[in-house]
Amino acid sequence: MVEKKLKSKDEILRERILSGADRLFQKYGLSKTTVEDIAREAGKGKSTLYYYFKSKEEIFDVIIQNEKKLFFEILQESVSKAPTAKEKLHVFIITRFTRLKELTNLYNVMIDEVKEALDGCVTLRYRKQYEQKEANIVKSIFQYGIVTGEFRVFSDEDLDLMAFCFMSSQHGLEIDMIIHNKLDEMLSRLNFLMSLLIDGIKK
């Protein structure tokens, strides 16, 4: 049986367009890359390109789907190799983060988009004003808990880190609940997440 099928001329050209577009997207991002750029990079005309893909968005989509497939294969494999559940979770976090960074298209677009989307936000300005105040309250509660013996002893640096993490995990939950239109479940989920975190701090 034939292990590797010979690639057709169509397949070869399709892949050449995809890898060229990949380079351009990584360098210039989705919005600054044009169909003309992608055609030129593949050494073809625009009409040839349109024979294979409807739009640059479709090309981007195919690239992202490929990146994602690879991402999940690597993630699953790393997790399955770790012996304990705790190690599996740590491997999951590290692999997810480092591989996501390597999947440059998705990652770069994500960061650019978040930055752009938040740049125009009026509330972000207000949030920046009060989030330090909130973190200070949380930090002083942690300090109180250390004094009363409820919590383990942490360094001042770790307390800052904990206060930041405590707040940013709440922000993440809030945004995800907004995205998924589940605002009514927000408080119960917040309580659940925070109970886990507090259990993680206690003596």
Added chain:
Amino acid sequence: MVEKKLKSKDEILRERILSGADRLFQKYGLSKTTVEDIAREAGKGKSTLYYYFKSKEEIFDVIIQNEKKLFFEILQESVSKAPTAKEKLHVFIITRFTRLKELTNLYNVMIDEVKEALDGCVTLRYRKQYEQKEANIVKSIFQYGIVTGEFRVFSDEDLDLMAFCFMSSQHGLEIDMIIHNKLDEMLSRLNFLMSLLIDGIKK
């Protein structure tokens, strides 16, 4: 000594403009409320309004600052009344959430802005595709940890909740690190937050 100073005509009118604008912002939001609307609500002309405030943004700003001041007073007071650090943290979370919802201007604008900002995001579409896959991996690790005896036993519903919280707290950290331009510290903070969470799950 006089406890309450009599309000000047200027102060009375200023407050009337603010409370009228407050009603309009709560009902229609910042972008749909015009200076004309605010003047009409106060029973005055536009020129009178401009004598007191530069723009509707300035009015909004004053309202938000007042809401915020009240918010922190209530937050501090509730926290100080709770006897233990653990209870203080829970009071902080609940009071922060419920009061933030009552501070309708800031809260409504925040939710509208997040929705609007994220609506146009290409990556949100991709994220929705892979976030369920990620949550499934995390859930299966939790289940593994319960079987091996590393983690406490949780119901299937709680496992779903935990997987969601586990991921959304990572998203929150990611977004906050993007906002604060601290991408290079992301992995160490992710590890820190996740270690706390994992400690909260263990037996």
